[in-house]
Amino acid sequence: MLAQSNGLTLDALRDKAKVIRRHVVEMITAAKSGHPGGSLSAADILTALYFGGVLRHDPANPLDPNRDRFILSKGHAVPVLYATLAEAGYIPVDQLTTLRQLGSTLQGHPSKADLPIMEASTGSLGQGLSVGVGMALAAKMDMADYRVYVMIGDGEAEEGQIWEAAMYAGAAKVDQLVAILDYNKCQLDGTIEEILNWEPVAEKWAAFGWHIIEINGHDMAEILRALEEARQITGKPVCIIAHTVKGEGVSFMACNNEWHGKAPTADECAKALAELA
Amino acid sequence: MLTDTPLHELEMRVVYGNTLCALAAQHPNIYVLEADLSKASGTNPVFCCSYPDRFINVGVCEANMIGVAAGLAVEGKIPFCASFTPFATRRVYDQITISVAYAKANVKIVGTAPGITAGPNGGTHMCLQDLAIMRVMPHMVVLSPADAYELRACLHWMAEYEGPVYLQLLRGQLPPIFDPSYGFAPGRAQHLRSGGDVTLVSTGYMTSFARQAAEELAAEGIAVDLWHHPSIKPLDGESLAQSARRTGRVVTVENQSVLGGLGGAVCEFLAEQCPAYVSRLGVPDRFGEVATEEYLFNKHGFGVMHIKEACRTMMRRAQCRL
Numbered sequence: 210m211l212a213q214s215n216g217l218t219l220d221a222l223r224d225k226a227k228v229i230r231r232h233v234v235e236m237i238t239a240a241k242s243g244h245p246g247g248s249l250s251a252a253d254i255l256t257a258l259y260f261g262g263v264l265r266h267d268p269a270n271p272l273d274p275n276r277d278r279f280i281l282s283k284g285h286a287v288p289v290l291y292a293t294l295a296e297a298g299y300i301p302v303d304q305l306t307t308l309r310q311l312g313s314t315l316q317g318h319p320s321k322a323d324l325p326i327m328e329a330s331t332g333s334l335g336q337g338l339s340v341g342v343g344m345a346l347a348a349k350m351d352m353a354d355y356r357v358y359v360m361i362g363d364g365e366a367e368e369g370q371i372w373e374a375a376m377y378a379g380a381a382k383v384d385q386l387v388a389i390l391d392y393n394k395c396q397l398d399g400t401i402e403e404i405l406n407w408e409p410v411a412e413k414w415a416a417f418g419w420h421i422i423e424i425n426g427h428d429m430a431e432i433l434r435a436l437e438e439a440r441q442i443t444g445k446p447v448c449i450i451a452h453t454v455k456g457e458g459v460s461f462m463a464c465n466n467e468w469h470g471k472a473p474t475a476d477e478c479a480k481a482l483a484e485l486a
Numbered sequence: 487m488l489t490d491t492p493l494h495e496l497e498m499r500v501v502y503g504n505t506l507c508a509l510a511a512q513h514p515n516i517y518v519l520e521a522d523l524s525k526a527s528g529t530n531p532v533f534c535c536s537y538p539d540r541f542i543n544v545g546v547c548e549a550n551m552i553g554v555a556a557g558l559a560v561e562g563k564i565p566f567c568a569s570f571t572p573f574a575t576r577r578v579y580d581q582i583t584i585s586v587a588y589a590k591a592n593v594k595i596v597g598t599a600p601g602i603t604a605g606p607n608g609g610t611h612m613c614l615q616d617l618a619i620m621r622v623m624p625h626m627v628v629l630s631p632a633d634a635y636e637l638r639a640c641l642h643w644m645a646e647y648e649g650p651v652y653l654q655l656l657r658g659q660l661p662p663i664f665d666p667s668y669g670f671a672p673g674r675a676q677h678l679r680s681g682g683d684v685t686l687v688s689t690g691y692m693t694s695f696a697r698q699a700a701e702e703l704a705a706e707g708i709a710v711d712l713w714h715h716p717s718i719k720p721l722d723g724e725s726l727a728q729s730a731r732r733t734g735r736v737v738t739v740e741n742q743s744v745l746g747g748l749g750g751a752v753c754e755f756l757a758e759q760c761p762a763y764v765s766r767l768g769v770p771d772r773f774g775e776v777a778t779e780e781y782l783f784n785k786h787g788f789g790v791m792h793i794k795e796a797c798r799t800m801m802r803r804a805q806c807r808l
Contacts, residue, residue: 321589329556330589333580339550340585343557346542373550
């Protein structure tokens with residue numbers, strides 16, 4: 210029977226997040242394209258999910274029916290998912306630099322057909338939350354106790370389908386479902402505030418019937434507390450609004466939206482890795 | 487729920503609802519998803535009352551319906567999603583492409599009231615391109631059954647087949663073409679009449695009209711080789727080539743735009759495999775409008791008399807055999 214594993218200590222989690230960030234930078238540098246900003250903003254949350262004793266999962270049996278599901282709906286941040294899965298033992302670490310290469314299962318956005326451990330094919334924004342709702346409904350129908358976690362981007366939350374899914378999940382009281390909003394304040398063309406200011410966002414999700422937890426998405430203890438609180442909530446879905454920094458962990462990328470979808474040069478990569486040592 | 491009424495005396499949507507109930511009794515994983523059109527597609531009341539726990543109405547949120555279906559499918563369920571044809575296909579084209587087809591999710595999509603059968607609702611609801619747009623999607627099977635027996639057989643096959651399928655569902659009662667023994671196989675056309683003069687290829691709603699045209703042409707001495715293709719993708723190229731080689735003349739007719747659907751598929755195949763003269767009947771490159779079917783048949787030239795005229799015109803051409 211698949212069980213929750215004990216998580217790493219807070220210090221070990223912070224170290225693990227650093228390793229994952231290093232992979233992200235190296236992968237995107239090798240691929241010469243990709244999205245570092247939104248990958249780095251999500252790194253601490255993914256670290257907490259996979260190494261903090263949150264997700265019930267087993268790399269030896271990746272499709273165990275009782276596993277918790279994680280969908281990266283903001284599919285362009287997939288380098289951070291591949292890196293996390295490699296550190297967890299699902300993907301050989303030395304395959305990470307095949308990202309975006311011809312014939313690689315590490316496609317530029319998650320592709321379930323190419324890599325079955327991806328819970329959904331995403332990257333066309335707005336679709337992952339609906340898929341997660343379907344999985345959470347299936348869990349209920351099968352009286353299974355797995356949970357479904359869906360990370361969505363803040364720019365992505367401008368898609369109408371996100372709100373269709375939010376409305377349905379709230380109305381149908383789909384629990385066993387946790388949406389994590391990676392609120393790094395920037396989308397491709399600029400800040401959320403400039404492009405489409407959807408604040409007050411917490412009030413919106415709450416009005417749709419979700420339990421809201423608002424956190425600093427880079428504070429490991431806060432992330433773990435939020436995910437633990439989410440586990441205790443029944444009768445409604447949970448939305449964790451994680452305030453993050455785009456490009457977090459690399460000084461010249463942090464809060465600099467030029468790094469939304471740009472690959473580092475070899476020099477920039479070396480500089481970033483030195484900061485993440 | 488299930489009556490002794492012969493299937494062809496029932497509306498197609500009733501056959502849809504009844505068949506899903508019968509399938510649900512055998513397959514615990516069959517689920518029905520609706521986006522507030524369950525009465526139109528025929529799952530309400532029969533399915534939603536029989537299987538309330540396996541009936542999900544997401545409201546007027548077609549995109550979410552497709553995504554939820556993809557999630558259910560990944561977990562081993564067999565979701566059948568229905569809406570009016572335009573909202574089941576073109577409105578959610580990217581959701582079907584990425585969440586369903588690209589991910590190879592086992593989702594069944596049903597578009598009701600296809601083509602000109604949406605008449606009174608007019609151009610917004612008159613989807614003339616669903617066969618074309620669904621056909622160019624990798625992994626997608628595209629079906630358009632012509633009567634109640636074929637619909638039932640298609641639904642049974644869809645429940646067993648592991649993969650995404652799109653089916654056009656006519657709503658009303660249709661004249662029977664097949665009988666209760668009908669067995670469906672994808673990529674297999676039905677040979678409804680043998681003849682050596684001209685090949686007539688039809689699908690879905692137009693097949694009963696094509697049959698009538700072929701019968702009337704026989705009285706004029708024109709022998710039509712009539713093939714009904716319930717499966718637009720995969721297309722039965724083998725029977726098409728065999729017939730086209732014999733006649734050298736092909737007429738297609740469909741309740742769709744002449745661009746990209748059955749006629750398009752036939753032309754693509756024949757151009758590469760077995761060139762022949764082809765005449766495509768259907769709606770030209772236009773939007774629909776509020777009108778009777780008779781008006782639209784006459785305006786666009788794809789009713790019985792137009793099918794006959796197209797076959798006669800073909801007969802005046804030399805055979806094309808390359």
